[in-house]
Amino acid sequence: MKKLYLCKLCLIVFGAVLAVQSFSAEPIYHEVFYPKSNGPVPAVVLLHTSGGFKTVKGQIRKYTSAGYAVYVPDFFKRHGITKSNRFETWTTYRTQIEQELVEIIGLMKIDPQVDPTNLYAVGFSNGGYWASFLAAKQYVNASSSHYGVWSFPQHNGYPADYFDTNSKPVLALHGDLDSVQQPRFVYRQLKKTASRSPKFEQFIFEKAGHSWDCKRCDRDGYDQKVSDKALGMTLSFFERYKKTN
Numbered sequence: 001m002k003k004l005y006l007c008k009l010c011l012i013v014f015g016a017v018l019a020v021q022s023f024s025a026e027p028i029y030h031e032v033f034y035p036k037s038n039g040p041v042p043a044v045v046l047l048h049t050s051g052g053f054k055t056v057k058g059q060i061r062k063y064t065s066a067g068y069a070v071y072v073p074d075f076f077k078r079h080g081i082t083k084s085n086r087f088e089t090w091t092t093y094r095t096q097i098e099q100e101l102v103e104i105i106g107l108m109k110i111d112p113q114v115d116p117t118n119l120y121a122v123g124f125s126n127g128g129y130w131a132s133f134l135a136a137k138q139y140v141n142a143s144s145s146h147y148g149v150w151s152f153p154q155h156n157g158y159p160a161d162y163f164d165t166n167s168k169p170v171l172a173l174h175g176d177l178d179s180v181q182q183p184r185f186v187y188r189q190l191k192k193t194a195s196r197s198p199k200f201e202q203f204i205f206e207k208a209g210h211s212w213d214c215k216r217c218d219r220d221g222y223d224q225k226v227s228d229k230a231l232g233m234t235l236s237f238f239e240r241y242k243k244t245n
Contacts, residue, residue, distance in 0.1 A: 027073075027100065027103045027104060027107060028073050028074060028075060028077065028078050028100045028103075028104070029053075029073070029074045029077050029078070030071055030072060030073035030074065030104055030107075031071075031072045032069065032070070032071055032072075032111075033060050033064050033069070033070040033072070034064065034069050034070075034113055035064040035065070035066075035067050035068060035069065036064075037067055040112070040113060040114055040115040040116075041067055041068060041069050041113065041114065041115055042067065042068050042069070042114075042115050042118035042119070042120065042238075042242065043068055043069040043070070043071060043108050043111070043114040043115070043118070043119055043120070044063050044068045044069075044070055044071070044119075044120040044121065044122055044238075045070075045071045045072070045073065045101070045104060045105065045108065045119075045120070045121045045122075045131075045134070045140070046059050046060065046063065046070055046071070046072050046122055046123075046124075046127070047073070047075070047101075047121065047122065047123035047124065047126075047127025047128070047130045047131055048072075048074070048075075048076075048124065048126065048127050049124045049125035049126050049127060049211070049214075050083050050086040050089075050125060050126040051083060051125075051217075052074075052076055052082070052083070053072070053074040053076065053077070055124065055214070056072055056124060056127070057072075058213070058214075059122070059124070059213070060072060062231055063122070066235050068120070069108075069111070069113060069114050071104055071107070071108055073100070073101065073104045075089075075097050075100060075101060075130065076089070078100070079092075079093045079096065079097070081093065086126060087152060087153060089126060089129075090129060090149070090152065090156070090158060091156065094158070097130065098133060101130055101133070101134060101139075102134075102139055105119060105134065105139045105140065115245070117141075117243045117245065118141060118242050118243055119139075119140045119141055120140050120141055120142055120143065120144075120238050121134045121135060121140045121142075121143040121144075122143065122144045122145075122146065122234060123143070123144075123145050123146065123148055124146045124147065124148075124211075124213075125146075125147055125148060125149060125180070125181070125210065125211065126149055127148070128145030128146055128147065128148015128149055128150075128172075129145075129148055129149040129150075129158070129159050131143040131144065131145050131148065131170070132145050132148065132159040132162060132163075132170055132172075132193075133158075133159055133162050135167060135168040135169060135170045136159065136162035136163045136164075136167040136168070136170065136197070137162055137167070138166065138167065138168050140168060141168060141169075141238070141241045141242070141243070142168055142169040142170065142171070142237060142238055142240075142241040143168070143169075143170045143171070144170070144171045144173065144233075144234040144237060144238070145170060145171070145172045145173065146173050146212075146213070146230055146234075147173065147174060147175060147178060147180075147181060147210050147211060147212065148172060148173075148174070148181070149181060150172075150181060150185075150186045150189035150190060150193075151181065151182075151185035151186050151188075151189050159189075159193075160189045160192045160193040160196065163193050163196040163197040163200065164196055164197065165196070165197065165198060167196075167197040167199060167200070168199065168241075169199040169200070169201065169237070169240075169241055170193075170197070170199070170200050170201070171201050171202070171203070171233065171234065171237045172190055172193070172200070172201070172202040172203070173202075173203050173205065173230050173233065173234075174186060174190070174202070174203075174204055174205070175204070175205045175207075175208030175209050175210065175212060175220070175226070176204050176205065176206055176207065176208065177207055177208060177209045177220060178208070178209050178210045178220065179209060179210060179220055180210040180211075180220070181210060183204075190202050201237075203233065205226050205229070205230075208220075208223055208226045209221055209223075212226040212227055212230070213226075213227035213230070
């Protein structure tokens, strides 16, 4: 009995140590921006492409101008992910990144300048996958995926498999000329997602490719009209699911 008691005591102490370590761990690198507004405001987390953290910088002002606080996490840096090993985002490091992004949402909820009842996510390409995760698992009110990742080599079923009947709304925006996330593969995943979640919506832009809002990108071409429409649709989508206090 004595040995059993000591074993149980060790497990309790060990569990407490792990809990403290988890609680005290630093969140992944992120930056925060606020609109020129008084009082708590709705907030959006912006999630970058496989090109890395810098690729989402140009999106920040669009959302602060619309009255949102903006959280911008770098979910590559901690894991040494780059464009060349980007598939590890959804395989090797998938569960770690899930938890790290949930921690960012936790920070948003306790930010005194943020309205914790109105949290949203927007993801671009790689980040579209994670925006879908956050809404599918009910961490945010709604999400918008811009030319998001829905299919990739050695596909493991995600992000479609995150969704169920309880998932929060997601708006998937895609181009019919996307050469990175090709429609012939993506459309099957969008159909699967729609069958799992009644709050999933999609819109396909005609003659639009990948990274339509990136002037420096060499894939498919920059399209200002599509960029503006995608932003407008996203903001209107969020308005539909905004809670009033």
